[in-house]
Amino acid sequence: MSADNHSAESPAQPYDQGAWWRDAVVYQVYPRSFADANGDGEGDLPGVLSRLDHLTDLGVDAIWLSPFYPSPLADGGYDVADYCDVDPRYGALADFDALVAAAAAKNIKVIVDIVPNHCSAEHPWFRAALAAGPGSPERERFVFRDEPNNWQSVFGGPAWTQVPDGQWYLHLFDSGQPDWNWRHPDVVAMFERVLRFWLDRGVAGFRIDVANMLFKQEGLPDVVPGSQGGPLTPGHAAVPYEHQPELLELYRSWRKILDSYPGDRGTAPACTVAEMWFGHPDQARPYLTGDGLAQLFGFGLMPTPWSAGEFRAVIDASHRLARETGGSIPWVLGNHDVPRMVTRFGVDQDLVRAPTPEVLLGRMDVDAELGTGRARAAALLLLALPGGAYIYQGDELGLPEHLAIPDEARQDPMFERTLRTFIGRDGCRVPLPWSGVAPPYGFGAGDTWLPQPEDWAELTVAAQRDDPGSTLNLYRAALAIRREHPALGDGDLTWLDAPPGVLAFARDPGFTLMVNFGTEPVPLAWHHDVLLASGPLDGDLLPPDTGVWLS
Numbered sequence: 001m002s003a004d005n006h007s008a009e010s011p012a013q014p015y016d017q018g019a020w021w022r023d024a025v026v027y028q029v030y031p032r033s034f035a036d037a038n039g040d041g042e043g044d045l046p047g048v049l050s051r052l053d054h055l056t057d058l059g060v061d062a063i064w065l066s067p068f069y070p071s072p073l074a075d076g077g078y079d080v081a082d083y084c085d086v087d088p089r090y091g092a093l094a095d096f097d098a099l100v101a102a103a104a105a106k107n108i109k110v111i112v113d114i115v116p117n118h119c120s121a122e123h124p125w126f127r128a129a130l131a132a133g134p135g136s137p138e139r140e141r142f143v144f145r146d147e148p149n150n151w152q153s154v155f156g157g158p159a160w161t162q163v164p165d166g167q168w169y170l171h172l173f174d175s176g177q178p179d180w181n182w183r184h185p186d187v188v189a190m191f192e193r194v195l196r197f198w199l200d201r202g203v204a205g206f207r208i209d210v211a212n213m214l215f216k217q218e219g220l221p222d223v224v225p226g227s228q229g230g231p232l233t234p235g236h237a238a239v240p241y242e243h244q245p246e247l248l249e250l251y252r253s254w255r256k257i258l259d260s261y262p263g264d265r266g267t268a269p270a271c272t273v274a275e276m277w278f279g280h281p282d283q284a285r286p287y288l289t290g291d292g293l294a295q296l297f298g299f300g301l302m303p304t305p306w307s308a309g310e311f312r313a314v315i316d317a318s319h320r321l322a323r324e325t326g327g328s329i330p331w332v333l334g335n336h337d338v339p340r341m342v343t344r345f346g347v348d349q350d351l352v353r354a355p356t357p358e359v360l361l362g363r364m365d366v367d368a369e370l371g372t373g374r375a376r377a378a379a380l381l382l383l384a385l386p387g388g389a390y391i392y393q394g395d396e397l398g399l400p401e402h403l404a405i406p407d408e409a410r411q412d413p414m415f416e417r418t419l420r421t422f423i424g425r426d427g428c429r430v431p432l433p434w435s436g437v438a439p440p441y442g443f444g445a446g447d448t449w450l451p452q453p454e455d456w457a458e459l460t461v462a463a464q465r466d467d468p469g470s471t472l473n474l475y476r477a478a479l480a481i482r483r484e485h486p487a488l489g490d491g492d493l494t495w496l497d498a499p500p501g502v503l504a505f506a507r508d509p510g511f512t513l514m515v516n517f518g519t520e521p522v523p524l525a526w527h528h529d530v531l532l533a534s535g536p537l538d539g540d541l542l543p544p545d546t547g548v549w550l551s
């Protein structure tokens with residue numbers, strides 16, 4: 001194989017080499033479904049603390065905790081009633097402090113989720129706005145109007161709800177999530193206090209929820225019909241509630257706050273990682289350049305079907321954008337909003353390109369063995385790419401999407417808001433299986449808040465721990481190698497010539513990744529050693545749907 005260097009040009013400005021988050025592996029904890037210490041069927045912070053060994057064994061650098069704040073759970077906690085406390089169902093602030101301290105003792109940093117676009121309808125300021133009535137200063141912190149415009153909620157249905165006095169309030173998500181008015185100084189000041197509150201408690205950074213929204217275009221113009229997305233198909237056209245110019249200024253002011261903290265016990269500033277879907281790299285460029293966010297999730301691989309060419313196109317575009325801007329775009333293959341990759345890769349891949357109404361209802365054939373093999377290969381790709389990576393809880397166990405949750409047990413507001421045409425995101429949020437052969441699989445004591453499948457006995461942490469061929473041990477081995485190998489982490493890659501359907505790249509010094517997306521075995525690239533393979537090799541051949549690390 002000959003070298004075919006397609007790596008992007010040098011960065012426009014020097015990399016901030018010291019920042020820990022540029023090549024960190026971060027594990028996403030969805031607290032409600034991680035581990036349940038008090039036996040009420042929902043996970044909690046003491047549960048996370050009790051299972052920290054799982055994360056040290058895995059070898060991650062940090063955890064990101066999805067919201068655990070007081071919330072009526074209209075949207076699984078992304079409807080925040082108090083930004084500076086812990087919901088009693090998850091514990092108390094003392095439990096949070098204990099978790100941060102215990103994690104720090106094991107060299108694991110803690111990132112929290114900040115939800116600035118909207119709060120909960122139970123937030124005291126929204127309740128005060130409702131009580132104070134039309135024209136009141138309290139209403140100005142939100143977006144109240146006498147007439148709605150044509151905006152649709154991202155979750156389906158109108159983005160406006162009428163209150164008894166006749167006014168309408170804007171909610172780009174559920175009606176239980178009123179949007180803040182970011183042109184109001186109280187809102188700006190409140191979130192500065194929230195950042196400081198958690199920084200003072202020792203967090204290593206923030207994941208910023210729907211970071212592209214917040215400011216809405218003055219005058220709230222109607223959107224051009226058809227430019228908004230739908231479930232699993234985010235819109236790509238410019239809409240008047242995204243990417244407004246004030247956003248950059250806001251994030252620069254947040255960056256100053258973050259940089260005023262010593263960060264990780266004096267060694268590096270805290271990170272911000274933005275949840276920001278963008279249709280064109282030019283939309284993302286300003287945030288990544290200079291003194292703003294500097295880090296956006298690299299979501300491009302999640303909607304990408306199992307195809308060498310399509311994977312390579314996404315990798316090239318994302319890596320080039322990071323290099324050109326000097327920013328960081330950590331790779332993501334799963335999170336709490338998308339179907340799990342075992343299932344995505346186990347269906348007819350045309351359905352990933354264009355989900356049909358049956359797919360939105362979870363009614364499709366899934367080859368779990370095929371999907372598992374591909375998801376394992378994809379994990380080796382994820383952890384070999386330049387930069388940081390995020391692992392969603394349960395992906396290290398190879399969990400599939402739970403497609404058979406009964407309708408009456410579904411919790412995601414998208415199910416009802418799409419008039420039951422989309423089953424929603426519950427299937428990737430099912431409580432983790434820790435041990436045992438039947439639900440609740442060691443998650444807690446009783447019934448779990450979402451039902452677990454009956455056939456997860458072989459997927460539990462306990463079942464996988466001592467099986468050298470398990471997905472859990474594949475992740476552990478990959479992370480152990482990644483920590484030691486000088487070529488892995490941040491840096492560049494060099495594509496190698498490879499047969500059709502195969503991705504191969506080299507990283508200096510002395511590391512090669514190959515993934516066979518095709519249907520025929522292919523010869524391994526030249527190597528001294530096989531460091532790790534996602535499945536059995538056939539002598540010097542790499543079988544289909546398999547990945548390998550070579551040195």
Ligand code: GLC
Nearest residue numbers: 075078173209210275336337
């Ligand atoms: C983000 C979260 C998602 C939530 C939405 C509204 O996309 O990841 O879970 O529903 O924001 O807060």
